Amino acid sequence: MKTNVRIQRNNLSINTVKIYMSAFVFIVFYGCSGKTDFIVTDSGLQYKVVKDGSGPIVENGQEVLIHETTKYTNDSIVYTSRNREEPLKILVGGNQVIKGVDEGLLGMKKGEIRKLIVPPSLSKRMGKVTFPHPDSTLLYDIELIGIVEKKIASEITNGNILKIDKENSTLRWEGFNKLHTSGHYGTVDFISGEFFKEKDRITGGEFIINMNTIANIDGGYSEMLVDHLKNSDFFDTEKFPVAKLSxxxxxxxxxxxALITADLTIRDVKQLVEFEASIxxxxxxxxxxxxxxxxRIRWNITYASGSIFDNLKDNLISDEIHFEVKLLTE
Incomplete structure (x- = not known):
């Protein structure tokens, strides 16, 4: 009986030590840096700058080079890039890392180091990569090595610009009701479009779309449907006459x-999109x-959305808009 009591006391002591150790690690992570206070964002991400950087800040859609070390709150390492010869290349906002890291990178400058505390709601891995404990709070040390410079259109010589043949290029759209049992489809025209080429490969492109040319070609409710699509509760083409894909x-x-990553701007809202293409x-x-x-909700087009309005029932419109793009150059 005494032996059992001793074992229970020993186990209690070991568990107590583990609790204190975890708490100690968490306190160290919070407190042992030059700046003491974490900033808490609306999403629940906590971050603080432990080393200042310099130069331009990181924005959505940029490729960056980083080193990172990821830990659980008990100080066990999940992953570190420090043993790699090259830093990690990340497309910010491109769903290549967890949401907490995407958000934590925004505003960083070259040479800056940040600590992040990422709650479970922001630590879901994208794609097939998963953490052993997906519902855990994660601690990150992130150093921004640099921002990958991209050539802009004005820096590309005429010989490396391929303009689209607008007459033979098409952009087709299709929308559905909530259950996808019926829908409508049509077209919209390009104002301009060009691909950027380097060493016989396409490396980028920019395409301007005339939203006032939206047409319904399935024959059902054509004029009424087009008027509604142009209205302020949908694309609002009077206020936002163009869309852009970069x-x-x-x-x-x-x-x-190829896998394409692009900025799609509709109603002056820019969001990253990713899709496959044949070139x-x-x-x-x-x-x-x-x-x-x-x-469409990502671009603040919420009319008759089932994810926004629960009381519309049979009048709901799917949040999905399908696009089919066929581009030919001159």
Whole structure:
């Protein structure tokens, strides 16, 4: 009986030590840096700057080079990039890392080091990569090594710009009711469009869309539907007459297939989108073909959305808008 009591007391002591150790690590993470207070964002992310950087700040859509060390609150290491020869390259806002890191990188400057405390709601991994304990709070040390410079259109010579053939290029849209049992489809025209090329490969592009050319071509409720799409509760084309798609990254899978990351601006709201595309050359002309889906709520188009209005029932419209793009160059 005495032996059992001793064992229970020993176990209690060990557990108590573990609790104190975890608390100690958490306190050290919070307190042992030059700046004492964490900033808490609206999403629940906590961060503080422990070393200042210099230069331009990180924005959505930029590629950055970072080193990171990730830990659980008990100080066990989840991952570190410090043993790599090269830093990690991350597309900020491109769903390549957890949401907490995407947010934590915003506003950083070259050479800056930040500590992040990422709650479970912001620590879900994207794609197939998962943490062993997905509902854990994560602690990050992140150093910004640099921002990858991208060539802008004005820096690219005329020989490296391929303009689209507007007459033979098409942008088709399709929308549905909430259950996808019925819908409408149509087209919208380009004002201009061009691809940027380096060493015989497309590296970017920018395309301006005339939102006032929205047309319904399925024959159902055509004029009434188009009027509504142009109205202020949808695309509001009087106030926002153009949309823009800017390709910020192309990840080639092989010679003719690539993963495209782009900024899509609708109603003056810019959001990153990602989609696959086929890029081929026929008779000296480039052909770019893709299909992708957007969630209109991200661009503040909330009319008759089931995720916003629960009381509309049968009058709900799907949040998804499907696009099919076929671009040919001149």
């Amino acid at each position: 390709i910020v990254n192309i990840d080639y899978k092989d010679d003719s297939n 081929t050359y026929n008779d000296g002309k480039l052909s770019f073909i893709s299909k992708f889906i957007i969630d």
